[in-house]
Amino acid sequence: MPAVEVTGLTVRYGPAGTPAAVDGVDLTAAAGEVLVVLGPNGAGKTSTVETLEGYRRPAAGEVRVLGLRPIADHAALSGRIGVMLQRGGVYPMLGPRRVLDLFAGYYAEPVPADELLELVGLRSVAGTPWRHLSGGEQQRLSLALALVGRPDVAFLDEPTAGVDPEGRIAVRAVVSGLRERGVCVVLTTHELGEAEKMADRIVILSAGRVVLEGTPHGLTAAAAPGTVTFGAPPALDVVALAAAVGPGTTATETAAGRYRVEAPEVGTPAVTAAVANFLAARGATLTDLATGRSLEDVYFETVGPAGDAVPVEAPSGAAGRGRRRSR
């Protein structure tokens, strides 16, 4: 049984006929898996997660968390899920320790406040009222509150929004700790880098629909064998570069000093070697070389720069583990 199972979920904020915020979404997540729901603002990420948390009643479709219905089985489920809301949710006059102690009172076997303060790095501000914490500290407290009850499923809505680099590292550490303990983590973000670092699987939502789904590897490297991107001095001879790599190769300068070489018939290691030799022969520098498509490429190809989903065709050649869907 998957920890989270969503079938044909539709969420509307008005009567039937109003545009759906979530429009026929299917997704699953297993115990010990980190599922990242990625998408632009308004894609339906929060609506989807809030339905799983029991805040929204689906207009259509089925939602199960640990085999239970979020609203009807709330009493049985609420002790087994952890929730991090996108904003707020904490008494402004209480400090982290007091809030964590309070939440500990709600659960049967809570994690002690001290342990959580240490984990998210709030020990030094344990007594500072929430309203005097920085935005990043408030986010980290909110994250800690999701962990108090030792959940089997954790829903983290934009956990890295407004968080400083240190906080991001803390969030990533918490997420991988949850994964190790077999917790199912459903995490929303619109930050591609965070998604790529934390996800076991990514679902990209756009305009309320799933437009792409797969592992980070499946969506990027495996979906584009032989693709290499790198930085080098601008205005290199891309025709010569393509010829140097081998047959069936295209080379483009995507922005000044940014190059992309696509050589599906050659394969990534050989492309990398050819690029390196090509640059060495010209005495050119080489910076941030990456293989495969970046998640950013994939994201904008699917979602479009304005956040509108563009039709997706079936992947050509080796499909990898990425699964594209269009409706």
Next chain:
Amino acid sequence: MSTNAGALRPLRAQTGAEVFMTLRRGETLLLTLGIPVVFLLFFSKVSVVSTPTATPANFFVPGILSLAVMSTAMVSLGIATGFERGYGVLKRLGATPLGRPRLLGAKIITIIAVELLQAAVLLPVGLALGWNPGGGGPAAVAGAIGAVLLGSAAFAGIGLFMAGTLRAEVNLAAANGLYLVLLLLGGMIVPLAKLPSGLASFAKLLPAAALSSALHAALGSGAAVPAESWIVLAVWAVAAPLAAALTFRWE
């Protein structure tokens, strides 16, 4: 599934937090203790309002107790709950095993605790001002307690109705405005008999005047609480919480 002890633990934790926050909010203490004490002292000592009783304290102690109940159950509860809703606290609590009944239970216990504190401060001050609790005996005490409980339910219902429907800032203003109106029309400081007769008839339908009339009888003259007060209080004590329950938006 859960034992009784297990079911009570979240209630205990929540009640502890509610009481802590209530007593830590300066504006709440000003409203629930400061203003009632100052009003009781001032109006009992300075004869700006002529009272129907020979000893001013015999009128003002029951009146100010009614004001204290209204401050706690309607204004303090309503404003705090409105902000909790605005800050997403209620939403977040909705995803915990606390549950609405225990959240409500914690708030009710907190109201009663604050009211006991108010009584512990106001009654000795009243006695020092010459208040004579009347000769009603146990029946009068029971009547006063019953009226305070019904009044608390009515005021809490009104406070939560506004907190659950209005934006936090609007709710703050509305609760304070209503407090002032009910203070003036509630027979708490200005005797109802001083109001124009039409206004007095209207005022008698409000929970504030019903509570103060009940307390004036039980704790002032020692007479039985008038049936009219019981009826008005009972109707509000049912209708207001019901309206709140039906309209409350948690987000």
